[in-house]
Amino acid sequence: MAPTLSRLKLDAAQSTPLYRQLAQQLVEAIEAGDWETGEALPSERVLAESLNISRITARKALDRLVALGLIQRTHGSGTFIAPRLNQSLTRLTSFTELLVQRGHRPSSRWLSRRLGTPTVEESLRLGLSADHQVTRLKRLRLADDVVVAVEESCLPGHVLSDPESVTHSLYRRLEDLGTPIVRALQHVSAINADAELAQLAQVPPSQALLMMTRLGYLADGRPGELTITYCRTDYYDFMVELTQ
Amino acid sequence: MAPTLSRLKLDAAQSTPLYRQLAQQLVEAIEAGDWETGEALPSERVLAESLNISRITARKALDRLVALGLIQRTHGSGTFIAPRLNQSLTRLTSFTELLVQRGHRPSSRWLSRRLGTPTVEESLRLGLSADHQVTRLKRLRLADDVVVAVEESCLPGHVLSDPESVTHSLYRRLEDLGTPIVRALQHVSAINADAELAQLAQVPPSQALLMMTRLGYLADGRPGELTITYCRTDYYDFMVELTQ
DNA sequence: GTTGGTGGTATTGAAGTGGTATTAACTACG
């Protein structure tokens, strides 16, 4: 039992209704940090029995906390401490997400989709033998029809054997095939654009570009995707939130 | 029979579900090294019978280990200990942390520590009026005595009024003053080094550098720090893990 | 191929959770 539960004390003789007394005490307990974010509160029935009130009374108290945004309820599952508003994710904002957020219209254009053999680097990072086939995808990423990034993907043949079947989202296609990427390690670096990149990205030669190398893993832990993205920094500007 | 199997003990009376109890104990056993990498775990049926639970319950426990990347399953063949891969967090690896991890010796050298007035950009992002004083710090970050980054920090005067008092860690100094940075938004971009940067970072002019702009917040939500770090990409290579 | 063991999955039921309609008692106020 949570320590808090035994500390709650209601007084029926008082003029303020029971459910308000309870709500008030719960607010104080939550703000004092008695529960972690995401942790389950005692169920309405437990709360009711241990305080000798009806479940409805306990429930009305919780209603107030919901209105305050302090807790969240899930039917059939329980009541949980709500995440505090501005402690958002420690997660990378994806290409599409970010552009949409900023009011741009993302799209992409295929440069090539074909089968091939892995380079030494690729076979090392993807854990393949040299005679393994790989699917190689290359495309331009656009925002409002302006090129903002060049992206090259390499996938083991056993993960994706028909390059042409990828029409829009690569990740979506992998999900449909039953082999979704569930985790990824992403390195971020910077390079000077060579002649080819500069032409594709429509920037002057030697312009500094963000280079992001993402190694995606399948559910079984094997590598399933190696993608390198070269980003123009005037458009894409990638962001992380740190908490501690 | 593996020695571990007889050590597993489940308690149906406990409130935590059986499959979680089992998962927890298996994680501990695996991390204790009870099985070699690639070795087969007891089959789901063996696990179930020896613990007097249904196969599904044993299976759900294994599901969690798969999600954690600890084991791999092969249909018709068995369940095996997965090769360990770098299990980094969904967190930014800090400058010092990363270098130490890779076996380097980090240090830093002050270029300047003084009071001044904020630029327009700084006063905007830190939420200051133009006549506010700011503390300005500039230093080189070294790994094994080679420059790997140039860092410029700007802090409101009310947060840090004596620049000279920062000797080693800025964050540590702020903690000591009772105004720690508890959250930060970090933008990552790339730029071409100008003449001054190139000279400080000891790279050719126009070399691509990672530019990381970090806006740190105090516990009360006010901005407390604006730091720009220019990183050589041949040394520092910053990494995030994505999960979803 | 056949066989025995493996993981994969559809379905079920019990128990626990929040959701809601209805009713009884109390209070405030004209």
Added chain:
DNA sequence: CGTAGTTAATACCACTTCAATACCACCAAC
């Protein structure tokens, strides 16, 4: 008084989770 609104209780419904059974699909050894 009598009415309206608030407070609190009961009873029942719907959803989720946990654990079980039964059956299917795959692999390897013979």
